[in-house]
Amino acid sequence: MSDKLPIRDQIIAAVGAAIASAGFPALAGPIVLEVPKQREHGDFSSNAAMQLAKPVGAKPRDIAVAIRVALLEAAVPHLADVEIAGPGFMNFRLSPTWLYDVLETVVAAGPNFGRNAELAGRRINLEFVSANPTGPLHAGGGRWIAAGDAIANLLASQGAEVHREYYLNDTGNQLNTFRDSLFARYQRQELPEDGYVGEYMVEIADALRAEHGASLDAAQLCELGLRIVIAGIRDDLERIGVRFDTWFSERSLHENGEVDAVLQLLTDRELVFELDGAVWIRTTDFGDQRDRVVKKSDGSTTYLLNDYAYHCNKFARGFTHLINIWGSDHHGQVKSLQAGIEAITGQPGEPEIILGQLVKLLRGGEEIKISKRAGNIVTLADILDEVDADVARMTFLLQSVDTRQTFDLDIVTSQSMENPVYYVQMAHARIASIGRKAAEAGVVRAPLPAVNLALLEHPREHELLRALAQYPETLAEAAAARAPHKLTHWVLDFAARFHGFYRDCRVLDAEPELLQARLWLAEASRIGLSNALTLLGVSAPEEMARLDDESLEGAPTQ
RNA sequence: GCGCUCGUAGCUCAAUGGAUAGAGCAUCUGGCUACGGACCAGAAGGUUGGGAGUUCGACUCUCUCCGAGCGCGCCA
Numbered sequence: 001m002s003d004k005l006p007i008r009d010q011i012i013a014a015v016g017a018a019i020a021s022a023g024f025p026a027l028a029g030p031i032v033l034e035v036p037k038q039r040e041h042g043d044f045s046s047n048a049a050m051q052l053a054k055p056v057g058a059k060p061r062d063i064a065v066a067i068r069v070a071l072l073e074a075a076v077p078h079l080a081d082v083e084i085a086g087p088g089f090m091n092f093r094l095s096p097t098w099l100y101d102v103l104e105t106v107v108a109a110g111p112n113f114g115r116n117a118e119l120a121g122r123r124i125n126l127e128f129v130s131a132n133p134t135g136p137l138h139a140g141g142g143r144w145i146a147a148g149d150a151i152a153n154l155l156a157s158q159g160a161e162v163h164r165e166y167y168l169n170d171t172g173n174q175l176n177t178f179r180d181s182l183f184a185r186y187q188r189q190e191l192p193e194d195g196y197v198g199e200y201m202v203e204i205a206d207a208l209r210a211e212h213g214a215s216l217d218a219a220q221l222c223e224l225g226l227r228i229v230i231a232g233i234r235d236d237l238e239r240i241g242v243r244f245d246t247w248f249s250e251r252s253l254h255e256n257g258e259v260d261a262v263l264q265l266l267t268d269r270e271l272v273f274e275l276d277g278a279v280w281i282r283t284t285d286f287g288d289q290r291d292r293v294v295k296k297s298d299g300s301t302t303y304l305l306n307d308y309a310y311h312c313n314k315f316a317r318g319f320t321h322l323i324n325i326w327g328s329d330h331h332g333q334v335k336s337l338q339a340g341i342e343a344i345t346g347q348p349g350e351p352e353i354i355l356g357q358l359v360k361l362l363r364g365g366e367e368i369k370i371s372k373r374a375g376n377i378v379t380l381a382d383i384l385d386e387v388d389a390d391v392a393r394m395t396f397l398l399q400s401v402d403t404r405q406t407f408d409l410d411i412v413t414s415q416s417m418e419n420p421v422y423y424v425q426m427a428h429a430r431i432a433s434i435g436r437k438a439a440e441a442g443v444v445r446a447p448l449p450a451v452n453l454a455l456l457e458h459p460r461e462h463e464l465l466r467a468l469a470q471y472p473e474t475l476a477e478a479a480a481a482r483a484p485h486k487l488t489h490w491v492l493d494f495a496a497r498f499h500g501f502y503r504d505c506r507v508l509d510a511e512p513e514l515l516q517a518r519l520w521l522a523e524a525s526r527i528g529l530s531n532a533l534t535l536l537g538v539s540a541p542e543e544m545a546r547l548d549d550e551s552l553e554g555a556p557t558q
Numbered sequence: 559g560c561g562c563u564c565g566u567a568g569c570u571c572a573a574u575g576g577a578u579a580g581a582g583c584a585u586c587u588g589g590c591u592a593c594g595g596a597c598c599a600g601a602a603g604g605u606u607g608g609g610a611g612u613u614c615g616a617c618u619c620u621c622u623c624c625g626a627g628c629g630c631g632c633c634a
Binding site for chain 2: 038041045054060087088169172174289290292293295298304328332333355357399400405422430433436438441480481486489492496500503504508522
């Protein structure tokens, strides 16, 4: 690890010092240094002068001029010039030498490039998927699998210890419906009203009948059926490459008396009251729309109380922060859960809930309405039968979870240009290809300190290094915003830059010295691309299957 | 009715309150005897749903209207 501060931090420090030496007061907030959208605006720009305009009582441009003078006197490394533009922006123009430092930093950090220790010491429990174990995972659920796993990776990249958890709702009404439906199939009888019509129920019933005969009672059948469904869910998760640290049983909460204990605690603290024979919690005291029932008049507990017990259990296991990923159709439950947890623990905002819009599935240009009752679900396994996990994951991670994603099965399952995963993987494969060709030609990469990186003068080369310089920050932003799509977009942008470099800056045909510099640039690119793809859960292949290869995996089915 | 979320190019989507709102696909025009062209370059495409406000500056924040999705059980 390099102990040298990134250029960005050096400039920020220099600006701070320049503001002081020019006799201005310090900024109220942190000094913002951003990468301008337009290259003509320099390598970095700052709006500090505009922010100082009001407190100082001077024109932004005049302030900028004063800061500029102080900055140029300070001899900041790599700083060539500071231009004042527009309403008072300061545009920092750097010598390309800063980019060579970037390359060295990337290579030195290797697999750790981009990681930091911002969240060190934090133990985060991330609960996601948690679909009821009453049937297979459906296609739209793939979004939460991909997003959850990627968010876990993002948080871990910032130094947190992240625990992936699946909450198994192995008790309650839905399970009873499952039991009754399965038992009806098992006995070859009519399904009960509102039963699960899915064909998989018939398959499970038949399998259990074949193995155990017709002698099982409903409870035994339910247990065995549950195991089969859960095993199926595990298989699907395995196929897409996600592994959970804990599968938490809701039933265990009851068996261990944790639900009763929470109710007792609420009662002791007088957070509950009785009405119409039921017990209610005063969640309105903590911002909820209305109070909620925790214990019904028939003596049974509500899902909400079970959830309180569950989240208390998570805290008891030592997690410092809880995060749940939910479909937006559950947004109405956020307040009541957080209100209760705040009442119990005193911590507001726990658990953090990431709400994601549901996926709209399209096939043949028409929306597929998913309904477990109607039995017309498209399962995740269906998707994975047609495309490999990389395609599925990348597609799910293309967009912000705030938007209602349209998952067009015709496009996703085709190898069309609208499938960006190949574009990205191609870039990585090309890097590997260069390495192979170099080896064949007997070219050995010289030690980095012996290589003249100043030969990397082409705009394509500079663009590549700029993108690498931006990576750690993009990663941190993606983690902070719980937004893996930001990283996906970095990857797409980076791949585009690499393809441009590959086209215009031939590596192996270059003069020996330049060849060496470009080999190292390719290596740094490989590191950046590989690190990012790893966090997204997408593989970085050494070579691509040939498009014209008939044995191509995931070939179009139509 | 109340509440939450979302409206950006023909389509799918980006853009910590910053400068001329960006990509991909589709359309059109160029470029390969290749470190694999699943590539590159260029053109065209916009009143950021409408209106008002906040300020040096708004896709972004506030209000309002329109449109879409979802939630408002002693279901989970």
